[in-house]
Amino acid sequence: MRLVLFGPPGSGKGTQAGRICSRFGLTHLSTGNILREEMSAGTELGLRVGGIVRSGALVSDEIVNELVFSRLDAAGGFLLDGYPRNLTQARRLDEHLGSGRRLNCALLLEVPDAEVVRRLSSRASCSACGFTGSVSHGGVCPSCGGPLSARPDDGEDVVRRRLAEYHSSTAPLAAFYGDRLRRIDGTGTEQEVWMRMENLLRGLE
Numbered sequence: 289m290r291l292v293l294f295g296p297p298g299s300g301k302g303t304q305a306g307r308i309c310s311r312f313g314l315t316h317l318s319t320g321n322i323l324r325e326e327m328s329a330g331t332e333l334g335l336r337v338g339g340i341v342r343s344g345a346l347v348s349d350e351i352v353n354e355l356v357f358s359r360l361d362a363a364g365g366f367l368l369d370g371y372p373r374n375l376t377q378a379r380r381l382d383e384h385l386g387s388g389r390r391l392n393c394a395l396l397l398e399v400p401d402a403e404v405v406r407r408l409s410s411r412a413s414c415s416a417c418g419f420t421g422s423v424s425h426g427g428v429c430p431s432c433g434g435p436l437s438a439r440p441d442d443g444e445d446v447v448r449r450r451l452a453e454y455h456s457s458t459a460p461l462a463a464f465y466g467d468r469l470r471r472i473d474g475t476g477t478e479q480e481v482w483m484r485m486e487n488l489l490r491g492l493e
């Protein structure tokens with residue numbers, strides 16, 4: 289399967305992407321994760337994009353397209369998480385895939401803004417193993433015992449900027465994908481969302 293997963297910040301894309309990829313044997317490509325890895329490694333690209341990511345604005349289309357296409361060509365089935373992020377990226381992706389590797393569908397995870405702000409104000413992740421959960425774990429990763437920390441772009445002002453960016457640049461992808469779009473209610477527990485997701489994707493296998 290070749291899938292795109294999009295939705296507001298904090299809608300649970302990363303959480304559901306992990307489950308989808310292990311259940312359906314897909315390669316998980318998250319542009320946010322790739323950019324954060326470049327930033328933590330202090331690469332030239334990481335230094336170039338760090339300020340943009342921390343501010344909640346979007347990195348340039350040229351940079352992101354190149355990051356995605358170089359990895360996409362090595363993947364069989366894939367799930368793109370956080371890409372495309374605007375109409376320019378979506379059109380370039382379709383062109384790049386051509387008629388031989390068309391997307392099966394674009395999944396839109398829908399969560400109201402107030403819930404996004406609530407989730408992101410308590411999100412914490414582990415730099416050692418990548419676990420993502422809530423600060424309610426007491427600052428200690430329940431998976432590997434490493435330290436949990438908040439993402440630098442999860443402060444309330446930056447989250448509001450990311451939400452504004454989502455509504456102006458990314459939400460129009462719903463109309464772009466038309467009959468390739470599948471909407472999923474992203475509210476409820478992680479397990480409830482997963483049940484909806486799995487039911488939908490089983491129908492596409």
Ligand code: AP5
Binds near residue numbers: 346441
């Ligand atoms: P990116 O990393 O893509 O961030 P995002 O889209 O803002 O999404 P998040 O990672 O914040 O949230 P998520 O939907 O994955 O939710 P999660 O599963 O963690 O992008 C970051 C930045 O990189 C951008 O701002 C931009 O600068 C740059 N960038 C990335 N891609 C780009 C592109 N294509 N073009 C240009 N720039 C780009 O869940 C959130 C929290 O909620 C977690 O704590 C989780 O445990 C919890 N949770 C999950 N599901 C539930 C549930 N059902 N109930 C309760 N809590 C839940």
